[in-house]
Amino acid sequence: xRHGVARFVTGFLxxxxxxxxxxxxxxxxxxxxxxxxxxxxxxxxxxxxxLDNYVRLFKDELVRKAFWHNVFFLVTLPLITITLAxxxxxxxxxxxxxxxxxxxxxxxxxxxxxxxxxxxxxxxVVIAIMWQQVxxxxxxGLINGVLMKIGLVDRDNPIAFTADPEPFLGVPAVxxxxxxxxxxxxxxxxxxxxxxAMQSIPKDIYEAALLDGASRVHTFFRVTLPLLRDTxxxxxxxxxxxxxxxxxxxxxxxxxQGGPNHASEIFASVINFTAFQKGQFGYACAMAVALAIFxxxxxxxxxxxxxxxxIEL
Amino acid sequence: xxxxxxxxxxxxxxxxxxxxxAGLLATPxAGLLAxxxxxxxDRPSSGGGAEKSKDNPFGVKDGSSVKVVIFNGGLGDQWAxxxxxxxxxxxxxxxxNMSSTQKIKTEEQPKMATTPSDLxxxxxxxxxxxxxxxxxxxxxxxxxxLTAPAWxxxxxxxxxxxxxxxxxxxxxxxxxxxxxxxxxWGNWYNAxxxxxxxxxxxxxxxxxxxxxxxxxxKGMAPYVHDAVHGYYxxxxxxxxxxxxxxxxxxxxxxxxxxxxxxxxGVLKGLEPWEKLVKDKLLLPGQLNHTQSQQxxxxxxxxxxxxxxxLKNEMAATIPPGFELTLSDYWSNPDDVAxxxxxxxxxxxxxxxxxAPNKEAAKEFxxxxxxxxxAARFAELTKSLASTKGxxxxxxDSALASANALMKQxxxxxxxxxxxxxxxxxxxxxxxxxxxxxxxxITAKQFVDKMQAAADKVKKDDSIKKxxxxx
Numbered sequence: 001x002r003h004g005v006a007r008f009v010t011g012f013l014x015x016x017x018x019x020x021x022x023x024x025x026x027x028x029x030x031x032x033x034x035x036x037x038x039x040x041x042x043x044x045x046x047x048x049x050x051l052d053n054y055v056r057l058f059k060d061e062l063v064r065k066a067f068w069h070n071v072f073f074l075v076t077l078p079l080i081t082i083t084l085a086x087x088x089x090x091x092x093x094x095x096x097x098x099x100x101x102x103x104x105x106x107x108x109x110x111x112x113x114x115x116x117x118x119x120x121x122x123x124x125v126v127i128a129i130m131w132q133q134v135x136x137x138x139x140x141g142l143i144n145g146v147l148m149k150i151g152l153v154d155r156d157n158p159i160a161f162t163a164d165p166e167p168f169l170g171v172p173a174v175x176x177x178x179x180x181x182x183x184x185x186x187x188x189x190x191x192x193x194x195x196x197a198m199q200s201i202p203k204d205i206y207e208a209a210l211l212d213g214a215s216r217v218h219t220f221f222r223v224t225l226p227l228l229r230d231t232x233x234x235x236x237x238x239x240x241x242x243x244x245x246x247x248x249x250x251x252x253x254x255x256x257q258g259g260p261n262h263a264s265e266i267f268a269s270v271i272n273f274t275a276f277q278k279g280q281f282g283y284a285c286a287m288a289v290a291l292a293i294f295x296x297x298x299x300x301x302x303x304x305x306x307x308x309x310x311i312e313l
Numbered sequence: 314x315x316x317x318x319x320x321x322x323x324x325x326x327x328x329x330x331x332x333x334x335a336g337l338l339a340t341p342x343a344g345l346l347a348x349x350x351x352x353x354x355d356r357p358s359s360g361g362g363a364e365k366s367k368d369n370p371f372g373v374k375d376g377s378s379v380k381v382v383i384f385n386g387g388l389g390d391q392w393a394x395x396x397x398x399x400x401x402x403x404x405x406x407x408x409x410n411m412s413s414t415q416k417i418k419t420e421e422q423p424k425m426a427t428t429p430s431d432l433x434x435x436x437x438x439x440x441x442x443x444x445x446x447x448x449x450x451x452x453x454x455x456x457x458x459l460t461a462p463a464w465x466x467x468x469x470x471x472x473x474x475x476x477x478x479x480x481x482x483x484x485x486x487x488x489x490x491x492x493x494x495x496x497x498w499g500n501w502y503n504a505x506x507x508x509x510x511x512x513x514x515x516x517x518x519x520x521x522x523x524x525x526x527x528x529x530x531k532g533m534a535p536y537v538h539d540a541v542h543g544y545y546x547x548x549x550x551x552x553x554x555x556x557x558x559x560x561x562x563x564x565x566x567x568x569x570x571x572x573x574x575x576x577x578g579v580l581k582g583l584e585p586w587e588k589l590v591k592d593k594l595l596l597p598g599q600l601n602h603t604q605s606q607q608x609x610x611x612x613x614x615x616x617x618x619x620x621x622x623l624k625n626e627m628a629a630t631i632p633p634g635f636e637l638t639l640s641d642y643w644s645n646p647d648d649v650a651x652x653x654x655x656x657x658x659x660x661x662x663x664x665x666x667x668a669p670n671k672e673a674a675k676e677f678x679x680x681x682x683x684x685x686x687a688a689r690f691a692e693l694t695k696s697l698a699s700t701k702g703x704x705x706x707x708x709d710s711a712l713a714s715a716n717a718l719m720k721q722x723x724x725x726x727x728x729x730x731x732x733x734x735x736x737x738x739x740x741x742x743x744x745x746x747x748x749x750x751x752x753x754i755t756a757k758q759f760v761d762k763m764q765a766a767a768d769k770v771k772k773d774d775s776i777k778k779x780x781x782x783x
Contacts, residue, residue, distance in 0.1 A: 255541045255599070259543070277736045279444070
């Protein structure tokens with residue numbers, strides 16, 4: 001690099017890096033420090049307790065429960081969201097009728113794109129508030145109200161949605177209902193992401209495949225999916241982060257924030273309870289650090305598994 | 314006793330702020346937690362040191378300023394603005410910087426260890442855990458406020474307060490929390506409707522179960538309650554436990570005595586609630602506080618259990634002719650303490666230990682607790698203040714029925730301490746109250762699970778233990 005350019009680049013980067021160090025990296029380091037203490041959060045005194053908080057973490061039943069609930073989202077959320085997003089993106093870009101020349105999306109795909117993308121423009125908490133009305137558990141709820149009118153739901157036994165801890169396929173119903181919202185709100189973004197990636201696939205490849213008589217299903221699995229591998233891998237990691245969070249939905253939508261009776265407890269809600277209700281910031285910091293390590297290990301693993309030689313187009 | 318209640322509907326602003334908080338918690342949860350601490354030496358007070366007198370018992374310096382944070386929930390904040398004017402009558406040269414919020418903990422907790430506000434109304438769903446504040450030495454004992462002369466009546470501030478207010482604000486032998494409102498809980502009904510239908514408001518469980526079929530015959534559900542926030546049903550359950558088993562039984566529960574939950578009286582207090590659920594006398598659906606209150610106002614249910622802030626909270630949607638009337642929680646004839654009423658002071662103000670102008674904070678509290686301030690409080694909020702005589706001149710059916718109930722209350726006031734003492738038991742009892750009222754557990758399972766949770770807290774050395782004596 002020529003002399004001068006380095007100085008130019010450094011000059012531009014210094015401020016953002018300093019801000020990042022101070023507001024992101026330093027609090028992380030502080031949290032790691034506090035996780036080794038019994039700090040209560042309201043004073044500036046604390047005792048060093050070594051790794052006690054981490055030992056306690058592995059014995060804590062509530063943490064274990066929250067962990068498995070996060071794992072549930074970790075498995076289902078990326079799988080369902082990516083599958084659905086791929087399907088929609090394929091239909092909107094190359095899924096159009098094959099009886100005419102050229103490769104195009106289904107009829108009206110421009111409109112669908114806007115509709116599917118729309119939830120992304122809303123804050124997650126706005127989405128949660130909106131779905132509270134959809135899920136409301138009496139005749140004024142959107143779903144319950146309609147189903148009661150047509151007689152599919154008994155007035156005395158409305159669907160409880162996020163207040164329902166009964167297991168469905170071994171997982172509390174409340175988590176499935178939250179999953180539905182998470183998928184609904186996320187799928188549009190990944191659809192657009194995959195659409196963009198699909199547009200960069202040269203049309204000639206599709207045309208060649210069509211000429212060879214490939215069906216739409218074949219084109220998807222033999223052409224589209226392999227060429228989208230990198231994008232899907234990135235989406236997988238992003239969705240993994242979201243699945244390990246889920247805080248806003250749990251906080252706004254479930255009874256007693258993590259209920260009923262811990263049925264929707266997740267890492268973040270346990271951290272919130274431990275820090276802000278129990279006043280055990282040290283222990284809560286240990287949970288947060290554990291979660292951060294888990295998240296990073298997971299991301300590294302996912303990227304490693306999905307890595308493969310890049311295909312030059 | 315803190316009253317973690319008003320859980321106002323999410324407004325757009327709190328929503329955005331909550332979204333921001335949630336976003337922060339996402340991956341860098343660690344960062345959020347850590348961002349609050351810091352080390353700073355204690356600063357000398359900036360506002361004290363002036364000469365002390367009857368009208369200035371704490372020696373607040375003229376020209377100083379005091380930062381007051383008001384919880385703007387079900388009671389609104391207009392009363393606080395009027396207190397500010399009352400304060401200014403005696404102290405025109407002290408600046409009161411008042412702000413109101415619903416997010417007390419979110420906004421004030423991060424400042425507690427460094428530069429807190431001078432006076433904080435620590436109330437609402439987003440309030441700071443009281444035991445933690447005291448155990449961490451983060452708030453100031455206010456015993457000298459109690460012995461100071463009252464603002465506009467004879468005697469001391471302590472003399473001017475309703476019974477229970479000082480005890481409610483005391484922990485470990487010191488007075489920390491100044492509760493300014495006095496709340497009464499019970500079963501509410503619409504007196505106009507009951508008169509029209511010729512229904513006699515029940516006082517015992519038997520009378521209620523006899524009346525219930527008649528209510529159902531009118532297409533109404535006999536009972537509704539907030540099923541989303543566990544502390545709502547817990548008020549009712551704990552009131553029934555107290556009535557059936559007596560004061561000492563609840564004191565034993567609060568003190569984590571062995572087997573305190575499993576005595577016969579406790580179970581007897583809960584069994585009518587189990588029957589109420591089993592007999593399907595609840596309005597179907599899991600409604601929150603405002604939804605359930607609106608359903609009751611809409612005539613979908615005959616009774617709702619909640620405290621005296623109800624009228625103020627629902628003021629905008631009360632139909633004309635609807636007479637909100639409070640009655641005591643039902644009891645059984647052979648209950649030990651059937652006549653004890655669930656009432657107590659709430660809406661607690663605290664003064665942070667590191668507040669720069671503690672003297673002015675205490676002086677402001679004196680103004681809040683004044684006769685004049687309390688009367689305006691009752692008038693504006695339709696709730697009693699913890700200063701004596703606040704409701705004497707207010708004409709209102711809801712407040713009048715609460716007043717009448719308080720006058721009948723000859724015995725002790727029902728109060729429960731363990732949720733304030735132990736966050737774990739607070740959570741567990743909320744969860745189990747929801748479960749019992751949803752019919753997913755029986756009364757017997759409720760007491761057994763609570764006993765197990767209490768035993769676990771008792772054995773946990775990392776939790777500081779509290780004792781209740783009265």
